[in-house]
Amino acid sequence: MQTLLARRADDLAGGAAGIGWKIGFDTPAIQQHFGLSDAVVGYLTDTRVVEPGATVSLAGWVAPAVEVELAVRVGDDGEIAGLGPALELVDLDISFDDIEPVLAGNICHRAVVFGAEVPDADAMAMAMATTVTKDGAPVAEGKLTKDPAVTVAFVRSYLSAHGSALEPGQRIICGSVVPPVPVAPGDALDVSFGPLGTLRVAFTT
Numbered sequence: 001m002q003t004l005l006a007r008r009a010d011d012l013a014g015g016a017a018g019i020g021w022k023i024g025f026d027t028p029a030i031q032q033h034f035g036l037s038d039a040v041v042g043y044l045t046d047t048r049v050v051e052p053g054a055t056v057s058l059a060g061w062v063a064p065a066v067e068v069e070l071a072v073r074v075g076d077d078g079e080i081a082g083l084g085p086a087l088e089l090v091d092l093d094i095s096f097d098d099i100e101p102v103l104a105g106n107i108c109h110r111a112v113v114f115g116a117e118v119p120d121a122d123a124m125a126m127a128m129a130t131t132v133t134k135d136g137a138p139v140a141e142g143k144l145t146k147d148p149a150v151t152v153a154f155v156r157s158y159l160s161a162h163g164s165a166l167e168p169g170q171r172i173i174c175g176s177v178v179p180p181v182p183v184a185p186g187d188a189l190d191v192s193f194g195p196l197g198t199l200r201v202a203f204t205t
Contacts, residue, residue, distance in 0.1 A: 001040075001162045003104035008043045016045040020074075020171035021155050022088065024107035025099075026146075034099040041158045042107040044171065050089065050111045055202040061110070062093030064183050066201065067176035068130050068140070068191055070123055071114055072148045076168045078156070080148055083123050085115035085193040086173045087201055092180060112173060115199045123148055126195050130177055133190045142177035151175070 012018055025031055026039040050056055058064050067088040075081030090108040095101070102108070123144050132140040151174045156166040166172075181189065188202040 001103060003100075004042065004106060005162065005164055007104070007106065008045075011045050011047070016047045018043065018170070019046050019049070020044040020173070021159070021166065022107065022109060022112075022173045023151060023155070023175040024103075026175040033096060036099065038158075039154065039175070040099075040103055040107065041155055042103075042109055044109075044112055044173070048109070048111045050113045050201065052113055052115055053200050053202075054113070055204050056089060056111065057205065058183070058185055058203050059205060061091045063091055064110075064203070065090050065092050065180035066132075066183055066189055067180050068132060068142060068178050068193075069173040069176055070128065070144055070148060070193075070196075071117075072152060072172045072174060073117060074152060074166060074168055074170050074172070078152075078166070078168070080152060082117040082119045083121040083148065083196065084117035085191070085196045085199050087113040087189075087191060087199055088173055088176070089113070089201070090180060113199055113201055114171070115193070115197050118196055121196060123196075128177075128196060129194050131192045132178060132181055133192075134181070134183075134187055140178040140181055144177055146174070148174055 071086035073082040089111040128144040
């Protein structure tokens with residue numbers, strides 16, 4: 001985690017703006033594999049934000065995939081100020097033998113797509129469900145099971161324990177509600193988030 005935060009500091013010194021954080025390894029199976037007792041946290045910057053509907057080049061990627069996530073914006077009081085849909089683009093070309101290089105490399109993060117925020121949404125009350133469609137055919141479905149408020153509290157505590165802080169206005173992407181969806185050049189994904197709307201992303205070489 002020290003290596004990851006030093007990398008983030010270098011990115012910020014180079015002109016990137018820190019816009020938030022991401023949850024990683026938030027399933028019991030992968031935590032057990034790595035000997036973890038809980039999830040880990042990575043970071044987000046504005047240089048890796050992709051607009052909805054964009055076409056992303058996969059040049060240099062080895063095992064590209066998309067994770068379907070809920071985005072939370074932190075308010076001035078530290079509580080949830082808004083919710084919206086998000087897609088995290090990841091490259092899963094990693095070794096699962098050692099957690100340290102995975103965490104130091106920002107947990108496979110390559111980019112993030114944010115949808116429009118819904119300020120008064122209650123994701124748990126609406127039982128947010130997602131459907132991923134690739135080239136017109138459904139390929140994955142999922143449902144939010146963890147209260148976003150619990151995720152915010154976890155990220156705040158985790159960062160504090162490692163000498164960093166969750167700040168007002170930052171966003172958290174809360175972990176995928178479906179298994180990572182592999183993608184390749186020529187693919188296009190349309191993702192429905194129910195009342196939170198839809199997102200689309202396409203890929204090229």
